[in-house]
Amino acid sequence: MTEVLIKNGFVFDPLNNIDGQKMDIAIKDGKIVKKVSNERNAKVIDASGLTVMAGGVDIHSHIAGSEVNLGRLIRPDDHVKDVVKKTALTRGGTGYSIPSTYVTGYRYSKMGYTTVMNPSMAAMKARHAHEELNDVPMIDKASFTLLGDWWFALENIAKGDLEECARHIAWMIRATRSYAIKVVNPGGLESWGFGRNVHSIDDEVPNFCITPRDIITGMAKVNTMLNMPHTVHLHTNNLGVPGNYKTTIDTMNALESVYTGDKPIGHITHIQFSSFAGDNWAHFKSGAEEIAKYLNAHNHLTVDIGQVTFADTTTMTADGPFEFALYELGGHNKWVNSDVETESSGGIIPFHFKRKNAVNAIQWSIGLELSLLIKDPWKWFMTTDHPNGGPFFHYPRVFAWLYSSKAREATLKNCNKKAQKKSLLPSIDREYTLYELAIITRAGTAKALGLKNKGHLGIGADADVSIYNINPETTDIAKSYKPVRKAFGNAAYTIKDGEIVVKDAEIVATPSGRTMWLDVQTKEPCRIDDKIKSKFKDYWTIEFDNYPVTDHYLKVPEKIAIKASV
Amino acid sequence: MVEQKLRVTLITGRTIEQGVGKEMGKGSPEYFDSAAVCFLDPVDIKRLGLKSGANVKVTSPYGSVIVKAKRYTRGTMSGMVFMPCGLWANSVCGSNTDSIGMPTFRGFTVEVEPAPDMPVLTLDELLKQEFGK
Amino acid sequence: MITLTPKRTFTVPIQAACINVDVFTGKTLQEIKNLSITEGKETITLNDAFDITEDKTIETPNITLTGDFSKVKRIGQGMKTGEIVINGDAGMHTGEKLSGGKIVVNGNSGGWTGSEMKKGLIEIHGNSGDYTASPYRGTSTGMRGGLIIVDGDVGTDVGCYMQGGLIKINGSAGRYLGFHMLDGTIYVGKDCSIRAGACMTGGKIIINGAVELLMPTFTIDSVKPKVKIDATQIAQGPFYVFLGDIAEHGTGKIFALKATNPTLSNYEKYL
């Protein structure tokens, strides 16, 4: 493989404490090395005057799977607005809110992102998710399995047998070729099986003698027992309900009860949707201050935001009851619900976030308030919960709102008047630096995910690099936010595993990218006896032998071996 | 009283026999026996003065075909006839789709009349007649 | 005036959204000839398919199409100003998303004619296809304004999700006329097939002929002697007035002429 030398760039590499120093980055055989063997044989990129960062790592973006594809399928009206022509090198496709797989890969790469986590995969439909991920080129990816309402887990937690639960989950992580445990509205999805929901973390889940609190703490403990690289990835109860910030704080407290003090115990995802105050939609308010205060005082959690970007998008989540509640609010012509037996549910509603709508504008404000009020950038990460808050290719807009108060003002000015009055944003003058941006988009996410070779440019790291046309010496990014925003959307170079894949925002190579999965080995393997098999037959409608995903479904698999402590 | 012709609504669809037949092969006798038929209500069979198994001609605005008449005994369906989907039924189905891609497969009016002197064509004969190949 | 005449009989469909006054304006004849269109999968120039001449003495119509254009799709798509006259049949998507100007078809017009139209006028002196004035798949915003006049009959699903404007059909109408209509007016000079106004929540459908079968989800409101079609035209009744679609809690109105609809008289007992 050819060697690459990136010369004289301003490097931002927070995991190695490099803050904009001018230096060279050398690449050999897909890894970062100290120096190239011979500069004359290496491909030299003159990065003088450019910003160099590790490739972006997205911690939460729904890019593939049954749910995503169903969303794609129901929105021809969305695709027809955004078509992508085939070229000699790249495949054609469509956008907008849920781009087709190839377009997803190309657009991520154009922004300098090289790793994306697909955070919601129903175990039974894992095969589909992996087939689809194979068609997302340019990026490395991994999926999180929905396990919070899996009958096996609920029964074992109710029994108090967490070790057995852990063994089952280890089996499931392997069987679905997954990377982390995802818990969505714990207990709520099971209740939704009969059209109901849970409304606090201490409501009982019908038929299972268990509460959401039991599930949350049980899963967090299981996660620790299994030595998973990432924490439990949690979508809270009561998501999207006014006043839900209290439930969120209850949840965070519950997680604290199992915190052992070394590394974070949980990750609360798209927390913007869980930081609502006010008693009802008419009195809808931001709960960002309370949540940020809590997070500033505690160290057991990480969060991502789920920023709203004002787009005609498509909301999709495994939280079926939430989507139904959204549908009930009216004004939606399409509603999809898709329950998955013994495991999960799902819902989809196309949704247009509008500046002039008070609730939407406040939601936008909540996301930014959280981002700016949480002091430590290692605790929170930037996402739009693609496509829920807005499509992922709107990230540069979000960056601009973070590094430029001028950009925030410009958007706020066009928002709903009531929302403007309620917004805390005018009182906050924090502006993110490039160093901090590198934390919330790559270094922090890679760390939270336990991806040792990603998110930084130290020796031995994967040679995933993005180079942006931003000169930190000559540009005041906060003032001239527009060109910088443009630069973030159109990488000067993206390098994936040592190969230049994007040059001047044009795709120049289309590698496949790897699919990472955990081979979790428990000391005592999960017992698969006839009893379990017969239970399996009772619970699912497919045969035990046909359930696990085989290697055939991973185009470029990257197995990560994990030794569990049970 | 015996009638010359009946104007009825045609329904096409699957039967398990046709399902078995198609899997045995389109040229198989099972397929021919199960697909080149038309089910009528016993009352309608009587009105046409037919016996079960007699040849009938089914005609629609889109074409006509000879098939064997069979009695449908499971429930009343006077005014309707049922043909298993397949080449024979499709000889009378229309290509109009109301601009959604689905042709006129069922729920349209056809005429059924006895055709004692006309043979039921086999798959190959029918292909030759309709498409010349 | 630019005149286009087909050079040959087309067998595969042609996509030619560039046949549009906005596009032609400001271009020389040579530039117009070089505009690219597709014939099936092949990209060709306008000149490959059509004989193109210019007559600078005539201003309106800006474009005249003479011959069989039934395989030519998207004529005048998204046009804002000017006038196109088609002396022959027009293909699918003619005048789609029209936001001004005028299109006259002296022949029949294909499906999706005037789809998602905003403003302007489309006159069809023949029949018009399915989905006339109806939006694209999965879209719930239909025709917003303007006027469509059809001298002949129309196909099925005409005026779906209509939000404003007027469709005047002098012939008869197919199934699902005014499906999910929100506002605006549809007038049918002759008969109307089943399921007119299904799922409508607003607007009005005036049927001057026989209604094949009224949806059971409509309820009779009154009998009115006449009804306004637009500011200048009035349809003479008496008309039965039905409200619906109650399954959608709608308040759309169907006006069915009493004289041609004796089967609807059994609704009178509820008045």
Place this chain on the structure above:
Amino acid sequence: MTKVFNSVVCTICGCLCDDLEVTVENNEIVKMKNGCAVCEAKMVHGYKSEERILKPHVRKDGKLVPVTMDEAIHKAAQILTDAKYPLLFGWTSSASETQHVGVELAEELGSALDNCCSVCHGPSVMATQEIGIPTATLGQIRHRADLIVYWACNPWSSHPRHVERYTAFTDGRFEKSEFKDYVQKLKAKSGQKKVAAAIRRTRVRYQPPPRPQTALVEAPPQTLAKDGRRMVVFDVMKTMTAEVADYFVQVEPNRDYEIFGALRCLVNDQELDVDTVGGVPVDYLKEIADVMVNAEFGAIFFGLGLTQSVGRFRNVELAIALTRDLNRKTKFVVSPMRGHFNVTGANTVFAWQTGYPFALDFSQGYPQYNPGEFTAIDLLRRGDNDATLVISADPGAHFPKGAMQNMVKHPLITINPDWNAISRLGDVVFPTQWCGIEQGGTAYRMDSVAITLKKVVEAPKGVPSDEEIVKRILEEVKVIKANKAEKEDTGKQVLQETAAPKKRGSKTLKKEL
């Protein structure tokens, strides 16, 4: 040598039953357990019938003659590149891996691309695009549903094990089936094997527990008020399925839409101005609406009776709207009874690659979608195409005559394992392996759960998989296109060289070209 394969997947209908036990002797399936009659016909008999295609054929002077694979591939690629607007149709009996390559081929060609969905549940997909769909995987229904409605479908014939595996005749965690016990008792009584086989073949019409006649009567029968899982059938005629249902409602043909509309009003406690709808008294529908509202978990399955009769996708749309309305009162789901075993896969694969599930066109370089414009039947009806490739489908037997007559006017390429109607009509005929018997792959069940198909026997020598054929055609198309472009380029160069002495700007020349 005998080998027994377990958990083999059936490749007939959208149920994708994956519990077959297949016995193979000397590379031949000799026995199959657990499958339905149709499955047995295919897996034990049909797949090895004499009608198998073993060699590629090309039509020469009106007769199909065997040729080499290379010749057939080249001929097919030549036809497709020469055509102005080819159509690629079928795909639903192929594994999703093949469908995957199919999209690439269509994109490379700039052709139209459609799958059999357009003549079965395309309308259901379109209805979903209009208003979404509340649905669930089949197991969810098995575990929870206490009311099963089969509307305009006859699973007993088209999905023979649907009732037994997923709905009325099976037990779930929260819902028991009285039928299951009954079936089991019957099995025990008269020798398990014999009866099991009989039930599978659906030849024996065993009588369920005594109940009132299910013809139209004034008062609804008591069975509807009973506890436990109930099964209701709406259809235009009394089918096998209707016979075993607790309750059968015979509706007039083409009046489903009106009945759905009426039911929606009744579910929302509104009054109607009419007495009967679609041949069913309104009082009767009121009772049904009550039963629906009072169900804990209801499931509506609908079939081609809705998608093929007058109204087509609008019928489905209203079925979904009814389900949505019912969700305000209780939990309800609705699901189409997808036909071909991988028709859902075709929709799924097409959708993730292009955004659209069927009725595609690539002539503009990007995918376009519009049923009615790019669906196979409409293209053929209008005569828009000048060449067709049909893969793993038999439009010869399942398209209306008018459409087929336009198809056979132009060159036709077919890829099918046996001499079905379309292969007999083909101009270039490829042999291929039976998907799910001689080759593996992935298929999507009707509730879009992906399942891995198994290979149990070796294909006859020289018969490739359809994936390989499509891949080779794609490569050949690329080669032909490259050669063509090269020729044009040399043509251009010659022109430029001759033009050069005249000192004309090459830019203007290029423009003219």
